[in-house]
Amino acid sequence: MWSHRGSVSPTEEGLREMTQLVATYPQIFKRWLGPTIPVITLCHPDFVRSVLNASATITHKNMFLSRFLKPWLGDGLLLSRGDKWRHHRQMLTPAFHFNILKPYVKIFNKSVNIMHAKWQRLTSEGSTHLDMFEHISLMTLDSLQKCIFSFDSNCQESPSEYIAAILDLSTLVTKRYYQFFLYMDFLYYLTPEGRRFCRACDLVHDFTDAIIQERRRTLATQGIDDFLKIKTKSKSLDFIDVLLLSKDENGKELSDEDIRAEADTFMFGGHDTTASGLSWVLYNLARHPEYQEHCRKEVQELLRDREPKEIEWEDLAQLPFLTMCIKESLRLHPPAPFLSRHCIQDIVLPDGRIIPKGNICSINVFAIHHNPSVWSDPEVYDPFRFDPKNTQKRSPLAFIPFSAGPRNCIGQAFAMAEMKVVLALTLLRFCFLPDTEPRRQPDLILRAEHGLWLRVEPLE
Numbered sequence: 001m002w003s004h005r006g007s008v009s010p011t012e013e014g015l016r017e018m019t020q021l022v023a024t025y026p027q028i029f030k031r032w033l034g035p036t037i038p039v040i041t042l043c044h045p046d047f048v049r050s051v052l053n054a055s056a057t058i059t060h061k062n063m064f065l066s067r068f069l070k071p072w073l074g075d076g077l078l079l080s081r082g083d084k085w086r087h088h089r090q091m092l093t094p095a096f097h098f099n100i101l102k103p104y105v106k107i108f109n110k111s112v113n114i115m116h117a118k119w120q121r122l123t124s125e126g127s128t129h130l131d132m133f134e135h136i137s138l139m140t141l142d143s144l145q146k147c148i149f150s151f152d153s154n155c156q157e158s159p160s161e162y163i164a165a166i167l168d169l170s171t172l173v174t175k176r177y178y179q180f181f182l183y184m185d186f187l188y189y190l191t192p193e194g195r196r197f198c199r200a201c202d203l204v205h206d207f208t209d210a211i212i213q214e215r216r217r218t219l220a221t222q223g224i225d226d227f228l229k230i231k232t233k234s235k236s237l238d239f240i241d242v243l244l245l246s247k248d249e250n251g252k253e254l255s256d257e258d259i260r261a262e263a264d265t266f267m268f269g270g271h272d273t274t275a276s277g278l279s280w281v282l283y284n285l286a287r288h289p290e291y292q293e294h295c296r297k298e299v300q301e302l303l304r305d306r307e308p309k310e311i312e313w314e315d316l317a318q319l320p321f322l323t324m325c326i327k328e329s330l331r332l333h334p335p336a337p338f339l340s341r342h343c344i345q346d347i348v349l350p351d352g353r354i355i356p357k358g359n360i361c362s363i364n365v366f367a368i369h370h371n372p373s374v375w376s377d378p379e380v381y382d383p384f385r386f387d388p389k390n391t392q393k394r395s396p397l398a399f400i401p402f403s404a405g406p407r408n409c410i411g412q413a414f415a416m417a418e419m420k421v422v423l424a425l426t427l428l429r430f431c432f433l434p435d436t437e438p439r440r441q442p443d444l445i446l447r448a449e450h451g452l453w454l455r456v457e458p459l460e
């Protein structure tokens with residue numbers, strides 16, 4: 001089977017097979033992609049170090065996936081390489097500074113409140129069962145659209161063309177990835193799906209372009225100082241503003257095309273991953289009511305004398321147990337389970353063996369997180385693994401849901417903040433119980449086949 005994970009199928013059975021493989025070969029193993037292409041699978045922290053910590057010029061991203069995403073995401077951070085990537089990564093790092101992220105916490109509160117209002121209606125007769133992925137993906141898209149563009153599409157309440165296009169694009173890219181006969185562009189763009197992909201790309205690009213143009217006009221009429229003063233006062237500096245105002249060490253700004261690519265990349269990189277992280281943590285807490293209750297008590301205690309119940313930036317560090325539960329869920333159910341790299345130079349492994357240049361290697365986050373030589377009882381959900389007193393002896397590369405090294409996730413702090421706000425308020429208002437047991441589905445992100453259904457009961 002052709003796939004980025006080096007030949008296990010993207011199903012529950014495939015993941016079980018992977019779990020057995022890593023128990024038998026706990027450091028590295030080779031699988032075949034078709035009859036001729038070997039894929040070196042790295043599944044131990046000491047072995048991924050050689051690849052992840054290598055300079056970004058020594059390894060490149062998965063070439064097939066990049067080619068399919070390029071018409072949508074352009075040369076944004078996720079897909080760019082070499083000097084362009086390094087230059088943009090440096091320019092964009094300040095966009096994720098906590099001073100910029102802080103005001104977004106209000107947006108996370110508002111977006112989750114909208115989802116909860118919907119859940120209150122759906123549970124007005126008592127408990128009901130809901131697909132977590134469906135609801136939470138809309139909510140993460142809603143909050144990203146507000147943080148990136150300051151645009152409220154009301155997508156959680158009524159259909160939005162733009163949000164539907166983003167969802168469609170994600171589905172179409174994943175589908176194409178698993179249909180080898182559609183790898184050739186000229187064939188793909190002749191199919192109805194290929195044409196739908198083009199239409200959705202145009203719609204998403206037009207949306208982003210229109211916002212950039214409008215913002216450039218405002219910047220020109222107000223002047224940079226007034227623009228900044230107004231934005232800072234109203235705490236409404238969004239990612240588009242930060243990108244528009246970014247300059248490199250020579251005073252050079254990003255072009256409109258660059259800004260569009262980065263904004264579209266944030267929308268893609270930030271919605272499904274965070275929705276997956278949140279859906280699986282609710283699933284794990286539904287299966288472990290004692291941890292669910294422990295988290296709820298922590299949140300109730302924190303917000304005891306506060307009305308309205310709102311999580312603020314400063315609260316995020318005051319939820320240690322809830323944070324442990326999120327991390328343990330990201331271990332057991334990593335949203336990005338498989339990363340892959342194309343080696344541009346020979347890479348020397350710790351045992352002296354060499355991955356020759358030209359090879360593909362899979363950084364198997366799922367296998368590292370389920371490796372019994374790294375984690376005792378790896379299939380057990382145990383948040384206490386992330387109690388600070390238990391983390392010191394572990395390799396920092398034993399837990400890499402956001403990858404590591406120079407090309408790690410730039411949105412990690414944003415994602416952790418959003419997950420904490422959403423989980424805290426959700427547990428305060430609702431109780432979760434298991435429903436039908438999900439079958440894990442590791443496509444580009446870790447989903448559940450036919451959705452992740454949980455029984456939801458309103459509290460009070």
Ligand code: HEM
Pocket residue numbers: 061077078079089265266267269270271273274277334335336339340401402403406407408409410411412414415
């Ligand atoms: C739980 C949520 C998230 C997870 C698990 C996650 C995971 C990852 C991983 C594993 C990578 C490395 C990809 C690779 O090597 O191929 C990555 C890269 C990236 N992520 Fe995230 N991500 C999350 C949320 C976000 C958010 C919220 C944003 C933006 C708002 C974001 C933006 C990006 C970008 C731009 C890159 C490319 C960085 C570069 O190559 O310089 N991610 N993410």
